[in-house]
Amino acid sequence: MIYLNAFIFCGIVCVIGQIILDNTKLTPGHVTALLVVVGSFLDTFSIYDKFIIWAGGGAMVPITSFGHLLIHGALDTANDIGFMGLMVGMFDLTASGITSAIIFSFFLSLIFKPKS
Amino acid sequence: MEKNRYKDIVKDHTPKENRLYNTMIAFFVGGLMGVIGQGLVDLYALVFDISTKEASIFMIVTLIFIGCLLTCLGFFDKWVHACKAGLIVPITGFAHSMMSAALEYRKEGLITGIGSNMFKLAGSVIIYGVVSAYTFGIIRYFLLGG
Numbered sequence: 001m002i003y004l005n006a007f008i009f010c011g012i013v014c015v016i017g018q019i020i021l022d023n024t025k026l027t028p029g030h031v032t033a034l035l036v037v038v039g040s041f042l043d044t045f046s047i048y049d050k051f052i053i054w055a056g057g058g059a060m061v062p063i064t065s066f067g068h069l070l071i072h073g074a075l076d077t078a079n080d081i082g083f084m085g086l087m088v089g090m091f092d093l094t095a096s097g098i099t100s101a102i103i104f105s106f107f108l109s110l111i112f113k114p115k116s
Numbered sequence: 117m118e119k120n121r122y123k124d125i126v127k128d129h130t131p132k133e134n135r136l137y138n139t140m141i142a143f144f145v146g147g148l149m150g151v152i153g154q155g156l157v158d159l160y161a162l163v164f165d166i167s168t169k170e171a172s173i174f175m176i177v178t179l180i181f182i183g184c185l186l187t188c189l190g191f192f193d194k195w196v197h198a199c200k201a202g203l204i205v206p207i208t209g210f211a212h213s214m215m216s217a218a219l220e221y222r223k224e225g226l227i228t229g230i231g232s233n234m235f236k237l238a239g240s241v242i243i244y245g246v247v248s249a250y251t252f253g254i255i256r257y258f259l260l261g262g
Contacts, residue, residue: 006153013146013205032213033241058151058153061150086250100180
């Protein structure tokens, strides 16, 4: 059942992105930045946590979960050590994604030549 | 007068994109990515005997690696052209934007090429994510009590 929920949730987020791309002059860069902001906005009221319980991995794959993880790590640390925790813990949960993207793109770009 | 006519001719000859088809394919491909994500989480949790939270980190790293590798091999650009937002919105789009920037500026050298241009496309995601997360974080910390 959670697979169906994952399909529906991830599909709907992609459809929202596609509708914005088709009907406005915004580029994919605009759309991804907008969706990250939407993700962190939804987590302000703990709505995104409910999506993750409902759709599992389907809610972690879209870029909206990136904004959710940023604010989630910041607030977790802020609850522990106070106001400065917002800055200390900002990258706590997203560090794996950013680090792996940097490492893989650096080493693969040394190996491969650009196509076209 | 001439300019308007030229614009009309251009408008007539621009290929019209089928928006319904685009939306359908974005829904289908995006949904499939979600199912793959959930499948990987379940697989890692079963094989390595770890919690769902740790398995989701493995899943994100795996998807980023696949996105980077397929971009290097040249498949990803064609697939993005065919599947539109279905591949841009998932985390593979983030990996693709970093990888293609790194590949494109490879010839300008390691520091001035890869080093300074890797975040050219993906930087907007990180910057607006951090700015919005900090702003909303302050609001939630002071108004809703963390």
